[in-house]
Amino acid sequence: MPSQKLYAGVKLREIRGRLSLTQKAFADKLGVSLPYLNQMENNHRPVSAGVVLALAQEFGLDVTELTVGESERLVSDMREALADPVFTSGQPPLADLRLAASNAPALARAFLDLHRAYRQTHERLASLDEALGREGASLKPSPWEEVRDFFHYCDNYLDAVDRAAEHFAMPGGNRKDVTILAEDLFHRLGISLHFSDNSGLRRYDPATRRLEVSARASGPTKRFQLLHQVALIAHNDLLEATLDLARFSTPEAREIAKIGLANYFAGAALLPYRAFLQAAKDTRHDLERLADLFGASIEQVAHRLSTLQRPGAKGIPFFFVRVDQAGTITKRHSATRLQFARFGGACPLWNMHRAFETPGQFLRQLAETPDGVRYLCLARDVSKPAGAFLAPVRRYAIGLGCEVQHAAEMVYADGLDLKGRFEPIGISCRICERPTCHQRSVPPLERRLRVNPDRRDVLPYEIAG
Structure with missing residues (x-):
């Protein structure tokens, strides 16, 4: 497949702004003329290999920032939106969508917001009269969707929260037992910790300063819930500042996002960035060994691998997805070119759907998307027993994957013919070209x-x- 020209004008302007350089000074440091830089920043010319090399050498830039990120997610989301039957006059070429995502990302996001509002209008006909009858009423994205998109377009990496969690878990640069760290913090703050059979997963009473965590939960879940409460109590100012910057449209969205930020902190503290990244490399991304080393669950490890996108210290770009038995996507993130459908389920040809048939086993799949990109995909069930007879079991399957050029760094590639047959997969049926x-x-x-x-x-x- 021929290499694709790199248009990254918006990203170049962001980098120049971050460095507080004029166009003339930036052009001089990159070794190009001012008109040439102006053309690249306005996507009239692709970014040359010489400029990419200069960005890396002169500024220490991780050049993957230019190629993976919001632009590909916007293109994928616009393609799915434009597949809606409401658009009957033909679909714009893929090249036009890429140009819009690169040159006018704010306009692309506005289009997606408009389409989302249309979908909600269409899907909520039963309550539309009431909604339109109220003075000042408007149809807005649901709080859940708004928060989902916030994390989606943050690349699922929040630097300030991630570093705060790492600092908590590695005081003085050495990794400590996070359970002991959390218990010590609660003791200093006068919070009594109790493990109870009747508290749900976690319950905190600010008035009595009493924290209860389920005694029946698994070890990784207990640790995660303790760290979640650490985030809410000891790092509330950081969470609130992050929420202020996000500017959510409703109080409900802000509260849901706060839970998401506390969850992010908990995962980043349980699996601190630098220590976890090094362990991932040392074990060749063996999920079971990583789970054992850090006292985490398989799902926590897989999710964390997909968030290792710290500038200057990135891990392998992974996609991560979790589905329920109906095939509905309940978690999704991708640092790869593969982007998940915003609505509906995942492609039925993915091996995730077969994971329910083989509990406790890892399934491997070599897969190719319609754009010709090839992936090594890993799937496993992550059913969650409730800890009591006749209690309902939550059944999920997770998928983790990377582009095949990274497969040699994965223990799961051993024994596979990486030049053999790759199964065709897609995003969702309604936009799949096969x-x-x-x-x-x-x-x-x-x-x-x-x-x-x-x-x-x-x-x-x-x-x-």
């Missing part, structure tokens, strides 16, 4: 159909080219 997929559930909305009642194949229609 014409002959045997698992297709609905026709692609971007393509015309041919229907012949006298002929029947796997699908009851043919997808026109």
